[in-house]
Amino acid sequence: MPKLLTSIRLKLLLFLSVLLFTLGLFVFNYFSVNESAWLHEKKVLQQTNLAIELSYKTKSSFASQLHAWKNILLRGHIAKTYHSHLKDFYQLERETRSSIKALKVFSKEFPQITPPLNKLQASHKELGQQFRNALRTFNETDIDPGPATDKFLQGYEEIPITLLNDLVTILQIERNEFIKEIELNKAEQQERLLISSTILLLLLSAAYYWLLDRRIAKPAEQATQLSSIINHAEKVAKFGTWDWDSSTQKHHWSEGFLQILNLEKRAEQSFAIFLDKLLPSERKQVEVILSQARHNMNPFRVSARLNIFHDGKPRYIELRGQVTKLKASSNHVRITSIIYDITDRVEIQDQLELYLRLFEHTGEPVLISNSKNEIIKVNRAFEEALGYKQSDLIGKDPKVLASGKTDPQTYESLWRLLKNNISWHGELWNRHENGKIIPFWATISPIRNNQNEIENYIANYSDISQIKDVEARIHKLAHQDSLTGLLNRLSLEDRLKQSISEAKRNQHNLAVLFLDMDRFKIINDTIGHHAGDEILIQIAHRLKSILRESDIISRIGGDEFVIALPNYGEIYSLKNLIDKIINELRVPYMVDGNKLVSTPSLGISLYPEDGTDSESLMKNADTAMYSVKEHGRNSYQFFKQEMNDVIQMKLILEQELLNAIEQNEFCLYYQPQICGKEHKIIGLEALIRWQHPEKGLISPDFFIPIAEESGLIIPISQWVLHEAIKTIANFKEFGFSNITMAINISQQQFKSESFHDEIARTLKTFNIPGRFLELEITESQAMENAEQTIEILHGLKKLNVSIALDDFGTGYSSLAYLKRLPIDIVKVDRSFIQDIEHDSNDAEISSAAISLSHNLGLKVIAEGVETETQLAFLKSHNCDVMQGYFFSRPLPENELLAWMKSFAS
Numbered sequence: 001m002p003k004l005l006t007s008i009r010l011k012l013l014l015f016l017s018v019l020l021f022t023l024g025l026f027v028f029n030y031f032s033v034n035e036s037a038w039l040h041e042k043k044v045l046q047q048t049n050l051a052i053e054l055s056y057k058t059k060s061s062f063a064s065q066l067h068a069w070k071n072i073l074l075r076g077h078i079a080k081t082y083h084s085h086l087k088d089f090y091q092l093e094r095e096t097r098s099s100i101k102a103l104k105v106f107s108k109e110f111p112q113i114t115p116p117l118n119k120l121q122a123s124h125k126e127l128g129q130q131f132r133n134a135l136r137t138f139n140e141t142d143i144d145p146g147p148a149t150d151k152f153l154q155g156y157e158e159i160p161i162t163l164l165n166d167l168v169t170i171l172q173i174e175r176n177e178f179i180k181e182i183e184l185n186k187a188e189q190q191e192r193l194l195i196s197s198t199i200l201l202l203l204l205s206a207a208y209y210w211l212l213d214r215r216i217a218k219p220a221e222q223a224t225q226l227s228s229i230i231n232h233a234e235k236v237a238k239f240g241t242w243d244w245d246s247s248t249q250k251h252h253w254s255e256g257f258l259q260i261l262n263l264e265k266r267a268e269q270s271f272a273i274f275l276d277k278l279l280p281s282e283r284k285q286v287e288v289i290l291s292q293a294r295h296n297m298n299p300f301r302v303s304a305r306l307n308i309f310h311d312g313k314p315r316y317i318e319l320r321g322q323v324t325k326l327k328a329s330s331n332h333v334r335i336t337s338i339i340y341d342i343t344d345r346v347e348i349q350d351q352l353e354l355y356l357r358l359f360e361h362t363g364e365p366v367l368i369s370n371s372k373n374e375i376i377k378v379n380r381a382f383e384e385a386l387g388y389k390q391s392d393l394i395g396k397d398p399k400v401l402a403s404g405k406t407d408p409q410t411y412e413s414l415w416r417l418l419k420n421n422i423s424w425h426g427e428l429w430n431r432h433e434n435g436k437i438i439p440f441w442a443t444i445s446p447i448r449n450n451q452n453e454i455e456n457y458i459a460n461y462s463d464i465s466q467i468k469d470v471e472a473r474i475h476k477l478a479h480q481d482s483l484t485g486l487l488n489r490l491s492l493e494d495r496l497k498q499s500i501s502e503a504k505r506n507q508h509n510l511a512v513l514f515l516d517m518d519r520f521k522i523i524n525d526t527i528g529h530h531a532g533d534e535i536l537i538q539i540a541h542r543l544k545s546i547l548r549e550s551d552i553i554s555r556i557g558g559d560e561f562v563i564a565l566p567n568y569g570e571i572y573s574l575k576n577l578i579d580k581i582i583n584e585l586r587v588p589y590m591v592d593g594n595k596l597v598s599t600p601s602l603g604i605s606l607y608p609e610d611g612t613d614s615e616s617l618m619k620n621a622d623t624a625m626y627s628v629k630e631h632g633r634n635s636y637q638f639f640k641q642e643m644n645d646v647i648q649m650k651l652i653l654e655q656e657l658l659n660a661i662e663q664n665e666f667c668l669y670y671q672p673q674i675c676g677k678e679h680k681i682i683g684l685e686a687l688i689r690w691q692h693p694e695k696g697l698i699s700p701d702f703f704i705p706i707a708e709e710s711g712l713i714i715p716i717s718q719w720v721l722h723e724a725i726k727t728i729a730n731f732k733e734f735g736f737s738n739i740t741m742a743i744n745i746s747q748q749q750f751k752s753e754s755f756h757d758e759i760a761r762t763l764k765t766f767n768i769p770g771r772f773l774e775l776e777i778t779e780s781q782a783m784e785n786a787e788q789t790i791e792i793l794h795g796l797k798k799l800n801v802s803i804a805l806d807d808f809g810t811g812y813s814s815l816a817y818l819k820r821l822p823i824d825i826v827k828v829d830r831s832f833i834q835d836i837e838h839d840s841n842d843a844e845i846s847s848a849a850i851s852l853s854h855n856l857g858l859k860v861i862a863e864g865v866e867t868e869t870q871l872a873f874l875k876s877h878n879c880d881v882m883q884g885y886f887f888s889r890p891l892p893e894n895e896l897l898a899w900m901k902s903f904a905s
């Protein structure tokens with residue numbers, strides 16, 4: 001095909017070149033050859049005409065001059081007219097002379113006129129002379145002066161006329177000759193034109209023949225060629241032609257037609273065969289359309305499926321045609337139609353429709369824009385998701401959907417990728433038509449055409465609102481305390497770090513407050529978690545009401561809150577704020593109609609004095625808070641370096657305690673317990689001592705709390721239990737077979753699951769019945785989780801051991817619980833006993849405690865009896881057992897044995 005085109009173009013070019021050349025030749029011939037001759041002839045003709053014209057003019061003016069002369073001769077006696085005629089005469093004489101002069105100009109062009117012209121000039125001059133002579137003889141008074149003067153002029157007046165006539169004749173001859181010459185030239189020119197035209201015609205004919213249709217000369221060959229081209233075209237374009245003449249009833253199906261119907265070249269051709277090639281379901285429709293077209297003489301167009309299959313699918317055809325009358329007078333018609341194989345087109349169309357359906361019905365919103373990023377299409381899901389109609393968006397920039405929540409960097413990176421032909425994925429926050437901002441996960445891809453130019457952008461969106469909600473909830477859970485809505489420990493650390501760097505940058509100060517609610521645990525354990533939770537919620541509300549938005553309030557666990565106050569200003573304003581917090585939190589909490597009291601203990605550390613990072617500031621505030629707890633609670637304390645020193649010391653001690661366990665540096669001292677009635681030793685209390693290699697004997701008051709804190713109390717307590725029961729066994733051997741042994745039980749030991757079994761095992765080891773062992777738990781220990789305590793005690797009681805409630809009076813025992821506790825003994829605290837003599841209040845408490853215990857069926861031991869008066873008071877109030885320095889200090893085993901022996905004797 002391109003070769004064919006190239007050859008036609010080449011021929012056309014050649015043909016045009018020849019045509020132009022010939023035309024150019026023709027024009028050149030016409031204009032250049034004839035132009036100069038024609039111009040010359042034109043000029044000569046104009047000159048002869050002018051000369052002739054001037055000759056006639058000279059003749060006319062000379063005639064007028066003669067006429068003026070005759071007027072003078074005839075009317076010379078009339079004075080009035082004589083002078084005007086004379087004036088005319090002279091005037092006309094001048095005109096004639098100048099005309100003759102003017103004629104002389106033409107003598108250059110026409111030399112033939114020179115002799116008559118010279119003669120004319122001379123005769124006119126002579127005649128003028130004659131006139132003047134005649135005038136001199138002219139008598140005005142004569143009635144007829146003419147004859148007198150006319151004789152002078154006889155013969156002269158005709159000479160110029162004759163000469164002028166000759167002149168005109170010469171010029172006319174000249175002109176005629178030129179005209180002849182022109183005629184001759186024209187004939188020559190026509191001849192040349194004819195020759196040129198003939199050549200041109202010949203050339204055109206040759207070109208036409210050569211270029212366009214040599215087949216005219218070879219019609220048969222041309223017809224075959226044409227038919228082959230048509231057949232080829234039909235094959236390529238998958239079409240065929242069908243011609244039917246109703247007068248002959250003959251069908252003519254082209255090769256293409258036969259091929260589409262999958263028929264042989266010589267196959268029979270008829271309507272029936274054509275219809276037979278259609279799927280049965282299609283035939284009726286085609287028949288109807290063809291007969292309607294024939295009846296109405298309309299053009300027709302119908303598509304149908306053939307019963308010819310490819311890959312299991314029927315092929316599609318389209319039949320288009322025209323019905324024409326063969327003759328106006330007859331009813332016969334001719335149907336000319338073209339059949340197309342449209343299977344490919346239908347398949348493409350089906351696919352397109354499928355894509356369109358997919359586009360329209362895909363659940364995800366889709367937007368398509370053009371290369372200028374103007375919206376050209378959005379699908380139904382898009383319209384639903386963003387509330388806009390497609391018609392509202394066509395031609396607009398997708399920017400109209402922007403909410404302002406997507407940061408500009410996102411758009412920058414998006415366009416950078418798209419321009420580099422890379423798809424972009426990411427979050428876009430778009431605005432719904434109703435103003436609501438919706439987060440989408442978007443994928444935007446550039447679509448390029450065959451020239452690799454971006455033609456479209458396609459954007460798929462996926463609404464991620466739910467994911468974002470879940471994310472927000474997870475974030476909230478991860479960063480917020482679910483009970484109070486305050487920040488949790490994780491967010492506190494972040495926010496605190498942020499505030500510290502801001503403080504560093506702006507050279508501001510910052511305070512960290514560590515807050516712990518006193519007795520909260522007791523409320524929680526005794527009244528229930530519900531009450532505890534309610535108090536925590538109220539604490540959060542109160543803190544929020546006092547503090548600023550910029551302050552950080554967090555709950556880091558249990559009843560512990562951490563507050564950070566960035567840029568608190570002057571120290572006195574910080575103190576005022578802390579007072580406000582303490583006073584606010586001291587106010588009792590109303591829970592389910594009950595007024596519950598819990599006071600705050602607050603430790604404070606300051607940036608930059610007490611630390612420059614969050615860890616040290618938190619630690620120091622915590623230390624300060626512990627110091628408050630140690631010093632009576634319900635107050636606040638600024639961190640001091642000494643507090644850290646104490647901690648440091650505790651840490652060293654902890655290490656030493658560990659060594660002490662390993663090095664076996666502990667020992668037990670025993671303090672006897674004396675029966676009030678019988679004044680005899682009924683029991684011993686085992687009291688631990690630490691025999692430090694350098695520091696000497698260390699009191700339990702000093703190291704037991706550290707052992708508790710560090711957890712070392714467990715191994716220590718196990719050792720005490722073991723040693724104390726062993727001592728019972730030893731004392732039996734020494735004859736003290738009825739003596740009980742009291743041991744102090746630590747909170748951790750008491751709560752440990754193995755405690756019960758451990759006791760049982762140790763008793764068994766030394767073959768000591770349970771009744772010889774007395775377990776001392778403190779009042780506050782027992783009340784910490786009263787229900788649990790009751791349960792544990794019941795378990796222990798099964799071992800037949802006695803339970804003593806130590807330090808009675810110092811805690812907050814509720815009588816209700818006291819009654820329920822399975823205890824045997826109440827140990828009235830030393831502090832009451834010591835002041836019995838001086839403080840009537842203490843005496844009363846002691847006596848009340850004794851009688852209350854007795855009422856409950858409990859034995860009473862008085863601790864710290866130091867004087868006889870105390871002993872007497874206690875005895876008088878029927879105290880069962882006494883213990884104290886009055887009898888003996890705690891003593892090591894061997895010393896005690898000696899003391900016991902002497903006491904017994």
Ligand SMILES: Nc1nc2c(ncn2[C@@H]2O[C@@H]3COP(=O)(O)O[C@H]4[C@@H](O)[C@H](n5cnc6c(=O)[nH]c(N)nc65)O[C@@H]4COP(=O)(O)O[C@H]3[C@H]2O)c(=O)[nH]1
Pocket residue numbers: 671686687688699700701704720743744745746776806807830863864865866883884885886890
């Ligand atoms: N001023 C004065 N004090 C008297 C008098 N009579 C006894 N004491 C002291 O009072 C304390 C009685 O022990 P506690 O109340 O159980 O108080 C004990 C107990 O709570 C704890 N403790 C001692 N040994 C152990 C132990 O083995 N395990 C545990 N968990 N704690 C122990 O250490 C605390 C102190 O023990 P100690 O220093 O031995 O002090 C003992 C004892 O020496 C007196 O007349 N006047």
